[in-house]
Amino acid sequence: MTCIQTTLKQLRSELLNTGARLVAVSKYHPAEAIREAYDAGQRVFGESHVQELDVKRKELPSDIEWHFIGHLQTNKVKYIVPYVSLIHAVDSMKLLREIDKQAGRVGRTVDCLLQLHVAREETKFGFLPTELLDTLQEGEYRRLDHVRVRGLMCMATNTDDETRIRSEFRLARKTFEEVHERFFHGEESFNELSMGMSDDYRIALEEGSTLVRVGSMIFGPRDYSARQ
Numbered sequence: 001m002t003c004i005q006t007t008l009k010q011l012r013s014e015l016l017n018t019g020a021r022l023v024a025v026s027k028y029h030p031a032e033a034i035r036e037a038y039d040a041g042q043r044v045f046g047e048s049h050v051q052e053l054d055v056k057r058k059e060l061p062s063d064i065e066w067h068f069i070g071h072l073q074t075n076k077v078k079y080i081v082p083y084v085s086l087i088h089a090v091d092s093m094k095l096l097r098e099i100d101k102q103a104g105r106v107g108r109t110v111d112c113l114l115q116l117h118v119a120r121e122e123t124k125f126g127f128l129p130t131e132l133l134d135t136l137q138e139g140e141y142r143r144l145d146h147v148r149v150r151g152l153m154c155m156a157t158n159t160d161d162e163t164r165i166r167s168e169f170r171l172a173r174k175t176f177e178e179v180h181e182r183f184f185h186g187e188e189s190f191n192e193l194s195m196g197m198s199d200d201y202r203i204a205l206e207e208g209s210t211l212v213r214v215g216s217m218i219f220g221p222r223d224y225s226a227r228q
């Protein structure tokens with residue numbers, strides 16, 4: 001077994017009793033690395049650059065579920081909407097509207113997660129919890145027939161302080177429950193909380209993550225100079 005395959009096996013056993021699924025984050029890694037993970041049974045992959053994803057997916061099997069996990073610009077939506085399985089980081093109504101429009105054009109309904117800003121860093125995208133509740137209260141999302149809001153996504157602050165990471169994930173879980181109760185009550189499809197990366201996925205699982213997005217732990221460090 002290769003290194004990628006050993007790590008996947010380990011991760012899979014950790015996820016076994018949690019009900020959470022693994023998104024293998026393959027950004028900046030070549031198609032061959034994805035193929036190795038695919039051969040070990042992994043089917044869900046996360047990418048964060050439209051062009052890179054477009055190139056790689058053409059070299060890879062068509063039963064891969066591609067998740068777009070990065071910040072998505074509205075002008076790029078049309079390129080991924082025909083095939084993407086889940087868009088994790090919807091951080092504005094403008095973006096959700098554009099996904100709806102483009103999905104309508106190709107006759108699809110695209111699953112999306114709304115990105116919650118829980119980290120203290122100012123650079124991270126997403127709705128503040130109160131902003132998210134206010135936005136949903138306005139109700140426009142209900143009229144968008146070609147998107148389905150499946151849940152929330154967040155990133156914790158990049159820090160060694162586990163207490164802080166845990167409290168951010170806890171806030172995300174609490175917001176998820178509140179949004180579910182107030183706006184998606186009884187809707188079984190609102191059931192995803194995407195949180196946790198290589199350094200913090202264990203904490204995220206303890207706090208109720210349903211999708212962990214793990215990259216460097218599986219594929220090794222990213223070479224930012226060698227993007228496809």
Ligand SMILES: *Cc1c(COP(=O)(O)O)cnc(C)c1O
Nearest residue numbers: 025048069197198213214215216
């Ligand atoms: C790159 C990335 C990940 C994976 O990060 P690792 O630390 O490599 O596991 C997860 N989520 C998002 C949004 C990312 O951009």
